[in-house]
Amino acid sequence: MNNEFLRTMSERRSVSTVDESAPGDDALRELLAAVVPVADHKGLRPWRLVVHRGDDRLRVGDALAQGDLKRSQEPEAKEVEHFRKKATRAPLLIAIIAERRSRKLPKWEQEAVASGAAHLLELALFAAGWGVMWRSGVGTETKAVRRLYGLEKRDRLLGWLYVGGIPERSDGRRTTKPKKRPDPAQFLSRLPAE
Template structure:
């Protein structure tokens, strides 16, 4: 088992994947682990929508309605899409922006876990993510927001080309002014 540091250092986005995908049974323990992100008062202000097979065609049609173009083939780029939904809960303590951050944390943690398990993953968004047609296709309530999809599939037989270097921590880790 690798460490969290190794998983974070080795993570990359896979823009092209094969038609293999984790089964629901393989996905469930990863989702359970991803759900352990920091979550003030344990509201669980998120949910995931699993899209496979014809679900991806229906999403392509919804994207087409949202953009005014024909059906999009973008959802067919991976055999499994996992929609990340911010699903805020009423709370006097936890503002909605913090709840959305929790949903983002779940998505990122899940992408790390999928990557570590050997799957190719890319978090995709687009201008149509917050459109009514796409929200309706996912069965979102009025309060929920779609944050994008994790596109998941097998890794192609090639090196991890395009692997990007880490950030320079001295450029992004500063002290509070006046410290």
């Protein structure tokens, strides 16, 4: 395959272990230029990204630990530590938020656009040499996490992109290898005969 974009897409993989390097804001803005043209019915741009670096990541961990507890309740210290550790597994977290911007278009379609934007950003980061893993889970729907991001009832947190440098092995090679992919033919079909 000689098309660089298709090669990047075919080699993309989630990188769960990253080092402490991360793209700066200028590099992120440059990569986002490739995301903005995502397929988007009516051009609503029904998504936003929230960047977390340094101690901002701890606020994510605290909100995850708080979960659905009442504001007057405090999570146990070990819970807080557990979620803070999860939130700091990468030097850069990017929250992906789908914001419903129109009642005329289905909610699922607007969430699909936000997912598409997130995946394009993930591809752009990977192509630029960064390790990326999209993490989500039940914590995205908890009261404390929704409050952290100021989400309206119609909005949905789709998860976080965890971003960092790809560590090198002792022999100087990158630790990522392309994964074996399924045969694409299994995903193609035709309408049944009448």
